[in-house]
Amino acid sequence: MSQLPQAITDGILGGAVYALMAAGLTLIFGVMDIINIAQGILVVLAAYLSYALSVHLHIDPLLGLLITVPAMFAVGAAIEWAFMRRLRGRERTAMSLLVSYAVAVVIEGALYQVFGANDVAIQAPYVNSGVHVLGFDLPYIYLIGAGLAVVAFAAIYLLLYRTTFGRSVRATMQDKVAARLIGINVNRVAAITFGIGVGVTAAGGMVFGATNAFSPNSGYDLISRLLSIVILGGLGSIGGAAAAALFMVTAEEVVNIWQPVWATAVYYAVLVIVLLVRPVGIFGKPEARSS
Amino acid sequence: MTLHRTRFLSVGITAAVLSAALAACSSSSSPTGGSHAKSPVVIGASLSLTGDFSADGQAFERGYELWAKDQNAAGGLLGHKIVLKFLNDASSPTQAVANYQQLINVDHVTFTIGPFSSLLTGPSAQVAHRYGYALIEGAGGAPSVFATKLNNVFDVSLPVAASTLPLINWIASLPASKRPKTAAFPTSNDPFTQPQIQFAMARLTKLGVKAVYYKVFPEEPTQIKGIADQVAAKRADMVVLGSTAVPTVQGFTQAFIQAGYNPKIFLATAGPDQGAAYLKAVGHLNNDGVMVPNAWYGGSPNPQSKKMVAEYIAQYGGTASGVNADVAEAYSVGQVLTQAVNATRSLSNAKIIAYLHSAVTLSSVQGPVRFDSVGENLAATAFVFQWQKNNFLQVLPPGAGSAAVEYPKAPWGK
Known part of the structure; x- marks a missing residue:
């Protein structure tokens, strides 16, 4: 039982990293009804950007976020403009799966061409060091990840609930047609929202790449987990994604103590049970939205 | 609520289509140069070019291609130019099985050589066995591969159980x-x-x-x-x-x-x-x-290994320490196949299987190779x-x- 507190600590810190990666996915769905299957490979792309800046230009990965966050925002806005904006009609959400999957395959292929198949990891002085507090090992990189998650979620909250743009976003989330009628530029809102959703993956990608060896193939495992997180939390719910991410990793860490081979199964069993009872997820809103 | 259920159902169907797309594989044939009067001999393998084992799979691809290039420069197999055909299994045992079925039944390759990892080699060997093909492989050394006692599996590498x-x-x-x-x-x-x-x-x-x-x-x-x-x-x-x-x-x-x-x-x-x-x-x-x-390691004093490492570095760069051991495992597969073909003067899988079971000692960049009745390399150190x-x-x-x-x-x- 003495391992339990450390497992819970690991779970919370690791869960914060996954929350950071899932925030953009659920934001994009919440505003646009688009399930961005490319979110996993975009996290990996962000990790490679941080890695390349670190290895080739010797820019610290944390400092490099000043470059990678705007770069990933631009990538997101470009994907929205080039592909997602063109999806229309009742099957828009389902079609977004296929389109974003195609985008993911293209990005994965490009990463294979540029970086090869071998795994790499981001190195920095704070990646392997940590602090020992009250008997707990707290690696700096996970503390940084948790800090970035808090900042990202606070920023998204403030953006949505304390700005004019946020009002436009929420209006678009509730009813796109009505939003258009009151003069909101829905296309601009969508592009910026998609950009923000992808931009936050820059931070998640940096932390993921510093805590895991990764390759262009890593996106598949990531997207399956990120999707399960946003489905458990409730598609479109930012807070739900955070709660579900913390639950997922903590549950796996705790089951790890006794039966590691069952850890993932236990999490997915909980997911299934929750969806049977509440198909929209823990924090999802059951009301339908206008397209 | 109904609208939501419908939407989830719709998403689910599309996700299923996506899963099928994920399992799709790509293929590549690799002509390896040289002019030969006889028809080429096509050798097929399922490789993990994407997925969890992609780094290993791509290293295997390099090893196979390096061997084929060298062997074609030396006249191919009995004068036939070697053409490699690779199908991507995305690191999935199920896809590897499908790939070997395609290589044998659709592409009618002359020989099959192994995929990466014991996880994929075991089920792949069953397919090759069903059609009378030898499966010479370099990364299927787990006891589970040999437990089925198939007569067509030949692992040129070290049996893993006692590796420590x-x-x-x-x-x-x-x-x-x-x-x-x-x-x-x-x-x-x-x-x-x-x-x-x-x-x-x-x-x-x-x-x-x-x-x-x-x-x-x-x-x-x-x-x-x-x-x-x-x-x-x-x-x-x-x-x-x-x-x-x-x-x-x-x-x-x-x-x-x-x-x-x-x-x-x-x-x-x-x-x-x-x-x-x-x-x-x-x-x-x-x-x-x-x-x-x-x-095996890149600094091995084995003369065959030194030659292969020099060729590898000339083609791909790096240092001897940086050469992945998978390259040598794949290269060894080709070397053993070459020696079996030359010894039997035949492209017959049945003759090659019988020959490799004759307790003959062969050579490879990894060292000597001699198979027991289930295909383990008894001579590996x-x-x-x-x-x-x-x-x-x-x-x-x-x-x-x-x-x-x-x-x-x-x-x-x-």
Whole structure:
């Protein structure tokens, strides 16, 4: 039982990293009804950007976020403009799966061409060091990840609930047609929202790449987990994604103590049970939205 | 609520279509140069060009292509130009089975050679056996591959179960006061790793080394840190890690460093043998003292190996220490096939299977090859290698050509 507190600590810190990666996915769905299957490979792309800046230009990965966050925002806005904006009609959400999957395959292929198949990891002085507090090992990189998650979620909250743009976003989330009628530029809102959703993956990608060896193939495992997180939390719910991410990793860490081979199964069993009872997820809103 | 259920159903159907698309595979044929009057001989393999084993699969591809290029320059197989046909299995055993069925029944390849990892070799061998094809392979050394007693499987590499024996014998040779007292045995749930870890644990326990940790875990990114933290908390003198790939070793290494834990011996069953790929993942300061069992390394004095390594570096760059052991395993497959074809003067799978079962000793870049009745390489010699100051050195068994074991291993970050 003495391992339990450390497992819970690991779970919370690791869960914060996954929350950071899932925030953009659920934001994009919440505003646009688009399930961005490319979110996993975009996290990996962000990790490679941080890695390349670190290895080739010797820019610290944390400092490099000043470059990678705007770069990933631009990538997101470009994907929205080039592909997602063109999806229309009742099957828009389902079609977004296929389109974003195609985008993911293209990005994965490009990463294979540029970086090869071998795994790499981001190195920095704070990646392997940590602090020992009250008997707990707290690696700096996970503390940084948790800090970035808090900042990202606070920023998204403030953006949505304390700005004019946020009002436009929420209006678009509730009813796109009505939003258009009151003069909101829905296309601009969508592009910026998609950009923000992808931009936050820059931070998640940096932390993921510093805590895991990764390759262009890593996106598949990531997207399956990120999707399960946003489905458990409730598609479109930012807070739900955070709660579900913390639950997922903590549950796996705790089951790890006794039966590691069952850890993932236990999490997915909980997911299934929750969806049977509440198909929209823990924090999802059951009301339908206008397209 | 109904609208939502409909939407979820719609998403589910599309997701199913996506899953099918994910399983789709790509293929590539690789003509390898040279002019030959006879029709080409097509040799097929399923390779993990994407997916969890993509780094290994692509290294295998390079090894096969290097062999085919060399052999075509030497006249091909009985004067037939070699053409390689690879199908991507995306690291899936199911897809590997489908690929071998296609290679045999649709593409009508002359020979099949093996995929990467025991996980894929086992079911692939069943397909090849069904159609009377030999499956010469380089990465299917787990006991589960040989347990089916198929007569068509020939593993040119080291049988993995006893791969840690040089380390165990070396520990036994130490004075009792210098031997490690405790050991941890975390292992992934893979047919390649579990037999090695169970063998090592049983033998070391007999030597008086107390097993303080044994757990089987899936190599999932979300679980590795937790398992590694549990191991670090045990503060065992040595860790024998059952790993199949670099990310697992990187995850354990990082967690050990974060926890301030440096075992005296740290051996991983795979990962550290991947040369430059391993160094890039763990960093150039965090590999000193890490061990891995294998039958080959880039600095091998074997003349055939030296020639292959020189060709590899000329084509792909890097250093001898940076050459992935998978390249040599694949190259050895081609060499054994060449010798069997030349000896039988035939492209018949039946004749090649009979020949390889005749207890003949063949040569390869990995050393001698001689098969037993189930296709294990009885002539393979197990070595243990250790990273020392960014050099990959053979340290065990001790003797001519071996460097001294770094024991206890150097602290991390030095």
